[in-house]
Amino acid sequence: MTTEALGQASGAEDPRAWYGQLALSALRRAGAVLGRVFAVVRPAAWVLLAAMAVLWIAGQALGWWELTVAALVVAVVLALCLLFLIGRTAYDVSLDLNRTRVVVGERAVGALTLSNTGTRAILPSRVVLPVGNGRGVFDVQRLAAGDSAEELFAIPTTRRAVVEVGPVSVVRGDPLGLFERVHRRDEPVDLFVHPRTVLFDGQSLGFLRDLEGLPATDLSPDDVSFHALREYQPGDDLRHVHWKSTARTGHMMVRQFEETRRSHFVIGLSTNPGDYRDDDEFELAISAAGSLGLRALRDSHRVEVRVQERALPAGTGKQFLDALSALGASKPRAGSVVELAGVVAATLPLASVVVLVCGTRVDANDLRAACSRLPFGARVLAVVAGSPATAPSLRRIGEADVVTVGALEQLPSALRKVLA
Known part of the structure; x- marks a missing residue:
């Protein structure tokens, strides 16, 4: 083995490179964990954390026990609020819209069903349902094992749009709004709010007969798409008499056509x-x-x-x-x-x-x-x-x-x- 090959082999087995990769992997995992931790902290909690640190430092530096006690009180409040995050939110969520297509002004109604399929009760929580640019919030009480709760909601349809309903988010938080844990459930559903339209009677738009047109269900005495035979009636065009059928049946038979319309x-x-x-x-x-x-x-x-x-x-x-x-x-x-x-x-x-x-x-x-x-x-x-x-x-x-x-x-x- 040459000196260069030995150097490459020793470099591949260099413990420093292995430790570097291990440290990088640990940092990534730690970053993911910190991201999940920071996600539950609301802006108000950050303000209280900063106030607690300032009060503690000022109390220790100035010797004012009042400031130190205030910092301890804030810490206790934060700790108590963190306890509200404990608990499962493993609901089985079902989002059902009565209709996924409505006309502007029509009532759009949906139902949100939450089921506890586990073996333990789920503590009270909030359910957030985004609807377009707004959102609906439902307070769900304690749900025992095997129980379910249904919430009905209406969606405003005053404007033509495609409204995305969902995804449903189950929120566990404290009464002061300092911490909030969110778990997304279900998939969003699109609600199509169609524009208003008006019906026309008959052939309001007119049409053009055409050899390359599509046959329609309307019958005509004169066109290019043959449909059936019928008995002659006064006023029918004699050019459309089917003489073979007339001779066989003993009654004068004429051809009947389907209107064809240019497409x-x-x-x-x-x-x-x-x-x-x-x-x-x-x-x-x-x-x-x-x-x-x-x-x-x-x-x-x-x-x-x-x-x-x-x-x-x-x-x-x-x-x-x-x-x-x-x-x-x-x-x-x-x-x-x-x-x-x-x-x-x-x-x-x-x-x-x-x-x-x-x-x-x-x-x-x-x-x-x-x-x-x-x-x-x-x-x-x-x-x-x-x-x-x-x-x-x-x-x-x-x-x-x-x-x-x-x-x-x-x-x-x-x-x-x-x-x-």
């Missing part, structure tokens, strides 16, 4: 805050877009939704409304409704119906520019969301119909005027 329905929803005067206009725009998208899905359209910088999933009504619940305003640099129209034209050139939704800060020139960028041949509709004082109106800008509404309930009647 590419596109909604361009502007999320640029510069296009809206206030948050109410933005919420109205989201509700209008949601109403239009749901109607199009019911009419068997293929729905695609674009906002600044991304597309929203809209395969089903639930998926679409969930995406709207989580939608927030874009950054101003993301572009206005004009840039949004350009994105729609570039990514969806075969769209048959395009609806642009924006606020009242978008003027007629910007709307004209946005509509001119949309795919050629597509039917274009612009919906402008205004304030409650805005009177509903219908105007024509270029090749597009522009509907202005001040309330969601005005949307169906405004669309009927467009399609009249």
Whole structure:
């Protein structure tokens, strides 16, 4: 073995390196333990600890026994408060929401069940349930082995949002709030607060028959998707008489068809805050877009939704409304409704119906520019969301119909005027 190899072998077995690794591991474990210890100390306890140290040092230095006694009193208080941390918090926690999807303004109710599955009683404790940016606090009394406690709670749903409920935290602490031990239980649950939508009667959005469309459940006397045969009725088109069936049955039979509808329905929803005067206009725009998208899905359209910088999933009504619940305003640099129209034209050139939704800060020139960028041949509709004082109106800008509404309930009647 060479001298260099001997040096490497002796270095690998150097006890100093082994002791160094052992010390580093011990420091890490000690840091983890100290972290858990410091986590239970509240700011008020740190203040009392500092006051105790100052009183003790001043009492010893100045010879004032009053200060020393005050320091001892503070120490006793801290020690007594630490005793409240003793005890188990091993609850079996179950968080159940009555519904995970509600509409703005609907009541959302949940239940929190705490069960003691152990063999010993659990002392009183507090349970903290975060709900969005707030939290609910429940005081749980002593729970004997095998017992359970249920707490009901209601979640405010005044605004469209995705509210995270949980995770549940079991808190053991003292009455003065000096020390607090927290154990997290269960997993958070998302509550989707959907925007308000309005239903349209019949084929409110209109449709285009197309060889590549999707068959719907509505029957028609004239289309391209054959459905069945039925007996002739006065007024039926003789071109659709099925002569072979007529000869076999002895009754004149005509073909019946399913309506097929072009599936590419596109909604361009502007999320640029510069296009809206206030948050109410933005919420109205989201509700209008949601109403239009749901109607199009019911009419068997293929729905695609674009906002600044991304597309929203809209395969089903639930998926679409969930995406709207989580939608927030874009950054101003993301572009206005004009840039949004350009994105729609570039990514969806075969769209048959395009609806642009924006606020009242978008003027007629910007709307004209946005509509001119949309795919050629597509039917274009612009919906402008205004304030409650805005009177509903219908105007024509270029090749597009522009509907202005001040309330969601005005949307169906405004669309009927467009399609009249």
